[in-house]
Amino acid sequence: MRSQMLRKAAGSVAIASFVFAAILGAANQPIQMTGAGATFPAPIYQKWFNDYQSIGNVQINYQANGSGGGIKGVTEGTVDFGASDAILSKEQLEAFKSKNGGHGLLTFPTVLGAVVPSYNVPGITAELNFTGPVLADIFLGKIKKWNDPALVKVNAGVKLPDLDIVVAHRSDGSGTTFCFTDYLSKASAEWEKSVGRNASVSWPVGLGAKGNDGVAGLLKQQTGALGYIELIYAVKNHLPYGKVQNKSGEFMKADLKTVSAAAAAAKGPSADTQLSITDAVGKGVYPISTFTWLLVPDTFKDSQKAEAIKGFLKWAVTKGQEQAESLDYARLPIAVAQEVEKRISLIK
Amino acid sequence: MATSTSHIAETLHRRAKSGFFARLRGGDELSYLITLACTISILLIVGVIVFELWFNSRATFHAFGFGFLTSSAWDPNADKYGALPFIYGTCVTSFIAMLIAVPLGVAASIFLAEMAPPQLSNILTFLIELLAAVPSVIYGLIGIFVLVPAIRTYLVPPLKSAFGYLPIFEGTFYGLSFLSAGIVLSVMVVPFIISVSREVLMAVPREQREAALAVGATKWETTWDIVLPNASTGIFGSIFLALARALGETMAVTMVIGNTPKISASLLSPGYSIAAVIANEFAEANGDLYISSLIFMALVLFGLTIVINAVARIFIMTTQGKGG
Amino acid sequence: MMMEISASRRIVNSVMLTLSGVCTVFVVGVLFFILGYLLLHGVSSLNWDFFTKLPKPSGETGGGMANAIVGSGKILLLAALIGVPIGFLAGVYLAEYSGKTFAFTIRYVVDLLNGVPSIVIGIVAYALVVRPMRHFSALAGGVALGIMMIPIAVRTTEEFLRAIPNNIREGAMALGATKATTIYTVVIPAAISGLTSGMMLNLARVAGETAPLLFTALGNQYWSSGYLAPIATLPVMIYNYAIAPEDDLHQQAWAAGFVLLTLVLVINVTARLIIARGPAAQRR
Numbered sequence: 001m002r003s004q005m006l007r008k009a010a011g012s013v014a015i016a017s018f019v020f021a022a023i024l025g026a027a028n029q030p031i032q033m034t035g036a037g038a039t040f041p042a043p044i045y046q047k048w049f050n051d052y053q054s055i056g057n058v059q060i061n062y063q064a065n066g067s068g069g070g071i072k073g074v075t076e077g078t079v080d081f082g083a084s085d086a087i088l089s090k091e092q093l094e095a096f097k098s099k100n101g102g103h104g105l106l107t108f109p110t111v112l113g114a115v116v117p118s119y120n121v122p123g124i125t126a127e128l129n130f131t132g133p134v135l136a137d138i139f140l141g142k143i144k145k146w147n148d149p150a151l152v153k154v155n156a157g158v159k160l161p162d163l164d165i166v167v168a169h170r171s172d173g174s175g176t177t178f179c180f181t182d183y184l185s186k187a188s189a190e191w192e193k194s195v196g197r198n199a200s201v202s203w204p205v206g207l208g209a210k211g212n213d214g215v216a217g218l219l220k221q222q223t224g225a226l227g228y229i230e231l232i233y234a235v236k237n238h239l240p241y242g243k244v245q246n247k248s249g250e251f252m253k254a255d256l257k258t259v260s261a262a263a264a265a266a267k268g269p270s271a272d273t274q275l276s277i278t279d280a281v282g283k284g285v286y287p288i289s290t291f292t293w294l295l296v297p298d299t300f301k302d303s304q305k306a307e308a309i310k311g312f313l314k315w316a317v318t319k320g321q322e323q324a325e326s327l328d329y330a331r332l333p334i335a336v337a338q339e340v341e342k343r344i345s346l347i348k
Numbered sequence: 349m350a351t352s353t354s355h356i357a358e359t360l361h362r363r364a365k366s367g368f369f370a371r372l373r374g375g376d377e378l379s380y381l382i383t384l385a386c387t388i389s390i391l392l393i394v395g396v397i398v399f400e401l402w403f404n405s406r407a408t409f410h411a412f413g414f415g416f417l418t419s420s421a422w423d424p425n426a427d428k429y430g431a432l433p434f435i436y437g438t439c440v441t442s443f444i445a446m447l448i449a450v451p452l453g454v455a456a457s458i459f460l461a462e463m464a465p466p467q468l469s470n471i472l473t474f475l476i477e478l479l480a481a482v483p484s485v486i487y488g489l490i491g492i493f494v495l496v497p498a499i500r501t502y503l504v505p506p507l508k509s510a511f512g513y514l515p516i517f518e519g520t521f522y523g524l525s526f527l528s529a530g531i532v533l534s535v536m537v538v539p540f541i542i543s544v545s546r547e548v549l550m551a552v553p554r555e556q557r558e559a560a561l562a563v564g565a566t567k568w569e570t571t572w573d574i575v576l577p578n579a580s581t582g583i584f585g586s587i588f589l590a591l592a593r594a595l596g597e598t599m600a601v602t603m604v605i606g607n608t609p610k611i612s613a614s615l616l617s618p619g620y621s622i623a624a625v626i627a628n629e630f631a632e633a634n635g636d637l638y639i640s641s642l643i644f645m646a647l648v649l650f651g652l653t654i655v656i657n658a659v660a661r662i663f664i665m666t667t668q669g670k671g672g
Numbered sequence: 673m674m675m676e677i678s679a680s681r682r683i684v685n686s687v688m689l690t691l692s693g694v695c696t697v698f699v700v701g702v703l704f705f706i707l708g709y710l711l712l713h714g715v716s717s718l719n720w721d722f723f724t725k726l727p728k729p730s731g732e733t734g735g736g737m738a739n740a741i742v743g744s745g746k747i748l749l750l751a752a753l754i755g756v757p758i759g760f761l762a763g764v765y766l767a768e769y770s771g772k773t774f775a776f777t778i779r780y781v782v783d784l785l786n787g788v789p790s791i792v793i794g795i796v797a798y799a800l801v802v803r804p805m806r807h808f809s810a811l812a813g814g815v816a817l818g819i820m821m822i823p824i825a826v827r828t829t830e831e832f833l834r835a836i837p838n839n840i841r842e843g844a845m846a847l848g849a850t851k852a853t854t855i856y857t858v859v860i861p862a863a864i865s866g867l868t869s870g871m872m873l874n875l876a877r878v879a880g881e882t883a884p885l886l887f888t889a890l891g892n893q894y895w896s897s898g899y900l901a902p903i904a905t906l907p908v909m910i911y912n913y914a915i916a917p918e919d920d921l922h923q924q925a926w927a928a929g930f931v932l933l934t935l936v937l938v939i940n941v942t943a944r945l946i947i948a949r950g951p952a953a954q955r956r
Binding site: 451453460492646650653 | 677681682684685688689691692693695696698699700702703706709710757758759761762764765766768769770778781782783784785786787788789790791792793794795796798799800819822826850851852853855856873876877879880881882883886887907910911914915922925926929932933936937940941944
């Protein structure tokens, strides 16, 4: 008798909960997407995704695990899209095709940023000057002290201490590394030969840290450290960063103007291929600038997700650009932004 | 009482009609089958793990052979991989950890087993075993913010001034290093040594001690000359257990070792370990050779821990066989 | 024959024994130091926000770890659902049914599984769950941690069941109960306090695991619904915040560390006390 009642009660509870869940489910659930990749643009991406939630009814979970993680994630399909400031090689694009049934990977530039040489030298808060060859030699381990003659030469008037330089670099696959080594390869033939440019290289010297965050953290804690990080990481952590000499011989500090100049000076930046804008020729150019790209597959199984990402991209290259400047990322050149909008239609 | 006996009698009566299905209703066969199934699934899980590791590391094995283990090239750019820096780092940090943890742990276990009154011994052991429960990431947290600065300020300067000429203390100390990782690891494994050694020491028959004391040995002499040798196999077992634990430690190590794939004689330089490089680079390893290199190293690590655990087991089983 | 103990031997005796005492105090001191330090730095950042808010985008201060706390809970639940039944039932098999040689093999294999470094389990879970499913998920994280729970579940179950004296089993069987009935209605209830505390210790151990979650659960700034999406967990957040440069995040890492450690230690202490005072101990 009792068991019969119990069974009836259990049954009605089950039915009730099903109905309840169905009602809840039918309520307007935001679409959920996951992206992973570069730490370089992470601050602006996180701000964008946060703000876009209410506009596009989509919750985009972005995990900044480095450009390498973004490329791998989107290639293996474990995330919906990736983000990278590293320029993808032909092999990587082919690998995507072969692992995703022949579909292609599209790259969309979103903002421009700068990689700055940041340091922690006691007593020095001024902006030190660096040249390409000097930076290459430091990262090759040939220049070991802060008061090395090469550094003193470009920093007349600054009292550099007799302190060891502690090189800080990335331990993970990084687009920031790609941009920096790309620049070093252009500035120093020896660097290009012995180390080269890639998201992950065999560093001759230095300590490794994970993400732009990790390097910034290392810079804060380690006296005498010199590392390369994205501009906003130096700014928000109050780390001093130096000027870099561009091809015209000027020592430029990274900011919106100088980064935009780099984009403008680079040969006809196009939106459909990834372009390197380091060491650009021109006046007022900051030589270690780079685009950063969102890596989006051209075909989505889930049409809702395709629509969501298309909506986001459109918003990002139009309204979103205003917010970029508040975080010290330069806007896309107008021509590039327009091309991006056109290419969005390639996503299915 | 009466009800339950009559209930059992009823059950007995029903079961009198035996046969497979009757026994099945009684639950015996089902219980046997289900528990057996679970056991076999464990065997399957381990098999799958070993298979996955082996299968996914073949590419590296075909490309480099066993030379992979002796090469120190780690250049994802050029698709060249070598495991030596990581094997070196794993071994060095574990060695440092053992160097510190073994004397510390054995000494503490002697105190707890031989000296301390039972109540105190139990409480202290209880607390020490709690140390083993502290998660690795918390050791890493304390490592970065407390231990590394402390080592940098208090330990390294005297070490350098006294022993700076030795190659193992050469070079500038940047905080993140083999030494820091070794010290953090030592704290993490010392509870294992203490816990097992203490039990093994307490298991040495009382008569042995009493005999020694009767002929006039001091307490220390008794411990050192009689009890310790008796318990030595078990203590060795605990050391190997601790070593196995140290080899596989990931988070605490990666947070303080410096993440630099370099082989260096100096303990003050940054390094890398197998577990740390996998944690840092697996999430972005793109390219078959890269991934399989990391997995090959995981296989090596797995193999190493199997061997060391097996040795530990042999030691400990021998002790138990001695009639502890 | 009474020997005079020379002064030097006496000195050696006192010195060595004092040294060993010092070592012990040192080790115990480390525990208190860790606890104390976390308490000091963590408690000050513990506020209502920490437990209720989501993490803020980088650059903005504030925010909390509400999703990570819930996330850890969800994954642990799944891990327990996977690891405990398999481990427990296998332990029952070992204690009640199996023969000597097979038991030896199983125990060896279980020990093998226990020795697998947690990062390796993470790799396997990535290969078996994340890659085929094509997303990171709480499911993958739960599978990884569940596998890690199995060896200890097996060992604890076997140990506590074996500790039940045979005469209890014989008594039940003499009254006509089948083997299965004996096991499930007599032996297991007799060992229940040891079994539950063993499971608690097991859970506490995997609660702090970070490495296997790095490439299975990934992370999430928002609430994660269901088990098929990436999810934030406490240990991974601690790791990420600890290596970040912002002091604000460091504070949150300390707070999270304190919460995690307190949880783990409370479970440990409770479980061990249950064992220490339980029927198993009384029977000794």
